[in-house]
Amino acid sequence: MDWKKLTIESRDIIQEFLQNKFETSDMNFTNIFLWSFSEDIQYVVNDEVLYIRGFYEGNEYYFLPVSKENNKEKIVEAVRKIKENNGKIVFIPEEYVELLKEYFLIQEERDSFDYIYLQKDLAELKGRKFSSKKNKINKFKKEYNFTYEKISKENIEDIRIFQREWTENRKDDNIILSETLGIEQLLNNYEKLELRGGVIKVDEKIVSYAIGEKLSDSMGVIHIEKGLFDYQGSYQMINMYVAKEEFSDVEFMNREDDFGSLGLREAKLSYQPIKFIKKYSI
Template structure:
């Protein structure tokens, strides 16, 4: 496979007009990874300077900030072909030539061959949390009893709340919420990056037919919201979910209401993405009892 012709100039920024070609290629393998969703790639593309190019009927997505490459979108490359692509990035771009978001299926299928070209690595920090939609919607069972109680207490205490779909009309309320004092008391680069990604999602809301739910109180102030989109035929990704810490139970309610909406559509699974190794985030995600963890791998070129 010739990859030497691949050049930096061939990589284009990810725009809304590219949605069709991405979804065409992503539909080939129908993966559950949160990375395998055009909305997710688009929302974060400015933060990580992600660009794409087409090669041999696959899409190559590269982060020019992180200097790494997403596992090619489309039919699998043979490991030798993947190694050639890695070598191109190493020689022409002076990048490490590593690939992230490599599916476990690929590792299992080509393990003996891959190991001749790459170091195979994985970390639970980057596993996706996959939940049964029905489980998050009903909160049944002893393990979710505390969550269920919090939702009941919240709705009883704040009986004037309204739950509505995010639209062009109420997006200003979401933007206002993002700048609330209790949302920014622990500012960090990670939160700033997420803020940028959320704003990009909101700017292009109608163009991408993105979906979300918003909870507002009696004074028409936003207190929680979620943003989600479809990954494949049976899985949706929760891109963002935020709730005011001033309203105990708000985070549990926005979580449950989103799941209820998706359950009504017959969606089987919800991907709530990774915990990034952050203790608080890990505890929160595990407390909802995931159905399973979706393993993703990294391939690093051998010297």
């Protein structure tokens, strides 16, 4: 197959297959584009089926092949072609398990589960279950002279500088270095990707920011969220404000997976997800 490197110019082609079809965070052009700079992500359309592959730490992997018309026979045949070349398929959404388990050995991947929340829970933090979050937010508001700003052309360069400085102290983490490469490109193409987000500033200095987008009529997703631990409550602030200010038109929020990080898992569970979107591999 004639594989092509995935670039921002690939978006229209990829969107024909993915847009409004999936609520998983992975089957989404922005997420794929984000990691394409470190994982050499490529794509090809063959017999009206989209194939996407990448290379993580030198190992080849594939996304679930997608048929534009959701032709089940074509999907099964595409998966079979990948398996004939010993390819590993990852991030398979749960709705495809029934179709594929008849033909392939499917494995559940807990580290890839997406965390799903009610938008109003994140935006309002009502009830005793969120009391610790609300306490940190109240303390932040009392302690700091803060402002919230929607991400725009006026502050996007400040976010770029913030991200570079945030990464400086984490240069031994290859995943963070890879992610920062992608974040630079998200910022370069912010409007074209139809992203949404905001920043929290203290005395005109960014202390946290988050970027996401609308996945479907009812679901938003947060792709990036960064903050400074020196400003206790900065993460809780940006989480609440972006949900409230940028995603009032959705019912649910997808905050992606925890990548197997116990600290991240604990943090995501503490926001009381209403469900997980399970993912699988072949």
